[in-house]
Amino acid sequence: MNARTLTMSLAVSLALAGFATTASAQQYTKAQYAADTKQAATRYAEDKKLCAEESNSSARMQCQRDAKAEYDKALAGAKADLKNATGKPMACNDCGRVIAVNVVEKKGEGSAVGVIAGGVAGALLGNQVGGGSGKKLATIAGAAGGAYAGNKVEEHVKSSKAWHVKVQYDNGTQGEFTFDKDPGFANGDLVKSANGTIVRK
Numbered sequence: 571m572n573a574r575t576l577t578m579s580l581a582v583s584l585a586l587a588g589f590a591t592t593a594s595a596q597q598y599t600k601a602q603y604a605a606d607t608k609q610a611a612t613r614y615a616e617d618k619k620l621c622a623e624e625s626n627s628s629a630r631m632q633c634q635r636d637a638k639a640e641y642d643k644a645l646a647g648a649k650a651d652l653k654n655a656t657g658k659p660m661a662c663n664d665c666g667r668v669i670a671v672n673v674v675e676k677k678g679e680g681s682a683v684g685v686i687a688g689g690v691a692g693a694l695l696g697n698q699v700g701g702g703s704g705k706k707l708a709t710i711a712g713a714a715g716g717a718y719a720g721n722k723v724e725e726h727v728k729s730s731k732a733w734h735v736k737v738q739y740d741n742g743t744q745g746e747f748t749f750d751k752d753p754g755f756a757n758g759d760l761v762k763s764a765n766g767t768i769v770r771k
Contacts, residue, residue: 668756
């Protein structure tokens with residue numbers, strides 16, 4: 571290998587080293603890829619000019635083969651850097667997948683209103699039964715039964731449903747979210763945490 575070929579090889583090697591340094595120093599982008607391929611093409615054109623100055627045809631042919639090999643290597647390196655950069659997206663700690671959706675019945679709470687209303691209704695019904703002391707006992711029993719029934723009716727009226735959605739995050743952790751209305755999530759849905767809840771990705 572003569573001095574010119576050696577100079578060419580060193581120049582290409584330095585260019586390749588520059589590509590590697592750039593790729594490792596920052597995230598490799600399509601713009602960087604375009605710049606690197608353009609630089610490799612420029613270097614290849616300069617090397618071919620050097621090859622034309624070789625003293626004989628066999629030396630020129632070998633020089634051109636060497637220049638093409640270095641150019642191909644530079645392109646392959648740039649393509650590999652771009653593929654690695656685009657194939658490894660940044661991790662999203664707030665992203666995950668729905669792994670369970672459970673609907674539960676939330677029991678309502680009875681209040682004094684239900685007890686009183688039920689008791690009054692029960693007492694009125696009990697008062698319709700029998701006479702004398704039996705009538706009094708029926709009234710008391712009707713009031714007690716009515717109060718219990720009124721309380722249960724109110725609990726049923728105030729009952730509601732809740733949707734518990736369990737999420738497996740990409741970082742390995744899990745989370746659970748509760749909704750008063752059907753959020754429309756199903757197992758396998760891709761979601762992301764936002765403002766204390768989850769939304770579809």
